[in-house]
Amino acid sequence: MESMRWHRFKDVVAKVMEWDRREWPARLVAECGDDVDLFFEASSLLAFSPAVGDFIETPAWHAVSESGAPFRSAPRTE
Amino acid sequence: MTQDLSPRVTGLLLAWSDGDVDALSDLMPLVCDELRQMARRSLGRENSQHTLQPTALVHEFFLRIQGRRTVTWKNRKHFFGWAAQQMRLILVDHARRQGRKKRGSGETPISLGDDGEPVGLSQDGAGLDPEQILDVHSVLDQLEAIDPRAAEVIKFRFFVGMTVEETAIALDVSAATVKRNWSFARLWLYRALQLQRGNSDD
Numbered sequence: 001m002e003s004m005r006w007h008r009f010k011d012v013v014a015k016v017m018e019w020d021r022r023e024w025p026a027r028l029v030a031e032c033g034d035d036v037d038l039f040f041e042a043s044s045l046l047a048f049s050p051a052v053g054d055f056i057e058t059p060a061w062h063a064v065s066e067s068g069a070p071f072r073s074a075p076r077t078e
Numbered sequence: 079m080t081q082d083l084s085p086r087v088t089g090l091l092l093a094w095s096d097g098d099v100d101a102l103s104d105l106m107p108l109v110c111d112e113l114r115q116m117a118r119r120s121l122g123r124e125n126s127q128h129t130l131q132p133t134a135l136v137h138e139f140f141l142r143i144q145g146r147r148t149v150t151w152k153n154r155k156h157f158f159g160w161a162a163q164q165m166r167l168i169l170v171d172h173a174r175r176q177g178r179k180k181r182g183s184g185e186t187p188i189s190l191g192d193d194g195e196p197v198g199l200s201q202d203g204a205g206l207d208p209e210q211i212l213d214v215h216s217v218l219d220q221l222e223a224i225d226p227r228a229a230e231v232i233k234f235r236f237f238v239g240m241t242v243e244e245t246a247i248a249l250d251v252s253a254a255t256v257k258r259n260w261s262f263a264r265l266w267l268y269r270a271l272q273l274q275r276g277n278s279d280d
Contacts, residue, residue: 006224013265014258048269055268056232059239060169060211 012042017049088153142168158248159230166237170215173208217270221263228263231256 001009012031019027024046032039087108093101142164214236222229227249234245235256242260246253 001224010225010228010262014262017261017265018258045265045269048272049265051272052265052268056214056236056264059235060166060173060214060237 009038009041012038013045016042016046021049087157091153091157155248155250158234162230162233162238162248166215166218166233169237170212173211173215176208213271213274214267217267217274220270221266225263228259228266231259232263232267235260 016027090105234240
C-alpha cells in the first residue's frame with residue numbers, strides 16, 4: 001500500500017474506532033465515500049476488533065517475568 | 079516522566095554527543111530513574127511475584143548505551159526512540175532464551191482452534207507468553223516498514239511500558255495522536271499475528 005493510501009486507511013480506521021461500535025458501519029460509509037476498496041480494507045481490519053480484547057495492553061516486562069525465570073543480562077545482539 | 083526534565087536531558091545528550099564524557103554520568107541517573115520507575119510501575123500494577131528485576135534490565139540498558147558514545151543525539155525524542163528499541167531488544171533476547179527452554183520442555187506451540195481463534199493466546203496481556211513477545215516483535219518489524227510512527231508507539235507502550243501521556247511527551251506529539259496510533263497499531267498487529275499463525279498452520 002503506498003504511503004498516501006496507507007495514511008488514509010489508517011486515518012479512516014482510527015476515526016471510526018473513536019465511535020461506539022454500533023456506529024461503525026455508518027461512520028465507515030461516511031468516511032470512505034465512494035472509495036469501495038478503502039471501505040473493504042478498513043472493514044476487514046475492523047472485523048478483528050471484537051477479538052482484540054486486552055492484547056498487548058500489559059507491558060512486555062510483565063510477560064517475561066511471568067515466565068518464571070530471573071532476568072539476567074544478555075550478551076549484546078547488535 | 080516529567081516535562082521539566084526534557085531540556086536538561088536534551089542538553090546533556092547534546093553535550094555528550096559533542097564529546098563531553100562527563101555529561102553521560104549526569105545523564106544516566108536521570109534516564110535510569112525514568113526507566114526504573116516505569117519498570118516498577120509496570121510490575122507493581124500486576125502482582126508481587128515477579129522475578130524480573132527492573133535494576134537488572136536498566137543495567138543491561140546502561141551497558142548498551144555506553145557503546146553508543148559516538149552517536150550524535152538530535153534531541154530527547156531521538157534518544158528515547160533509541161532507548162525504546164534497546165528495551166525491546168533486551169526483552170526479546172530474554173523471551174528467546176525462555177522460549178528455547180519451553181520448547182525443550184515439550185510444551186505445545188500456539189495454533190488456531192476450530193473456531194479460528196488462537197489456542198493459548200490469552201485476551202489479556204498478562205497471559206502473554208515469551209513466545210508471543212517474539213511474535214509481536216516479528217510483526218512489529220512489518221509495521222515499522224510501513225508506519226514508523228505507529229511502531230514507535232507500540233515500542234514505547236508495550237516494550238517500555240509507558241503510559242499514553244509519557245509516550246506523547248517522549249515523541250513530542252499529542253496524547254490524542256498516541257491514542258489513535260495505539261488503537262490502530264494494536265488492531266493491525268493482532269490481525270497480522272492471526273494471519274501469520276493461520277498461514278503457518280496451513
